[in-house]
Amino acid sequence: EVQLVESGGGLVQPGGSLRLSCAASGFTFSNYWMTWVRQAPGKGLEWVANIKQDGNEEYYVDSVKGRFTVSRDNAKNSVHLQMNSLGAEDTAVYYCARLAFGGVIPRNDYWGHGTLVTVSS
Amino acid sequence: QTVVTQEPSLTVSPGGTVTLTCASSTGAVTSGYFPNWFQQKPGQAPRALIYSTTNRHSWTPARFSGSLLGGKAALTLSGVQPEDEAEYYCLLHYGGAQVFGGGTKLTVL
Numbered sequence: 001e002v003q004l005v006e007s008g009g010g011l012v013q014p015g016g017s018l019r020l021s022c023a024a025s026g027f028t029f030s031n032y033w034m035t036w037v038r039q040a041p042g043k044g045l046e047w048v049a050n051i052k053q054d055g056n057e058e059y060y061v062d063s064v065k066g067r068f069t070v071s072r073d074n075a076k077n078s079v080h081l082q083m084n085s086l087g088a089e090d091t092a093v094y095y096c097a098r099l100a101f102g103g104v105i106p107r108n109d110y111w112g113h114g115t116l117v118t119v120s121s
Numbered sequence: 122q123t124v125v126t127q128e129p130s131l132t133v134s135p136g137g138t139v140t141l142t143c144a145s146s147t148g149a150v151t152s153g154y155f156p157n158w159f160q161q162k163p164g165q166a167p168r169a170l171i172y173s174t175t176n177r178h179s180w181t182p183a184r185f186s187g188s189l190l191g192g193k194a195a196l197t198l199s200g201v202q203p204e205d206e207a208e209y210y211c212l213l214h215y216g217g218a219q220v221f222g223g224g225t226k227l228t229v230l
Contacts, residue, residue: 046221105173109169111166111168113166
């Protein structure tokens, strides 16, 4: 059974940093891209970042470029999101999702339950 | 900045049919944007429904179908059930990046 479990959320002051983790199980982690998506309270979904299987390609939404870094540890079946210079606009539930490719066809099929990040003084 | 637009809200009667659409500010949505659709109920994580325009996941009920319609991606629900009341999001792929639509709140009434 595919499982994705996020952790690392919490309360952080504006300007602070936080590192989120997503532990994967039930599939060959190193074969898949991974995605981070966030959802501010009462708002819609926002794609945040993607990372390739080997970690050599990363993509970010413009609003987090230069502040967030996605990384992965294939030996530990985990993906991380390092978030720096946090602001109130980063307050959200952060989800990790598997990004599968059938040939060139992408699909975010499995999702974690999310971890809440609150940026407030 | 690319914007993906969905209807903010729609209402459908139980047993009815409804179509949700997904437009891109860059122009017509084509299969090359690999449209995905997700369902989200309050307090839950999103659940994948459709990928690459028309493909259902193994768990997606047959009453959900995807298509391209008038330059937009579309999600049609046929024989709507009360449990289909939820927020629905489309997702388009732009190279290595992805953009979600703002979501459609579907009410079954």
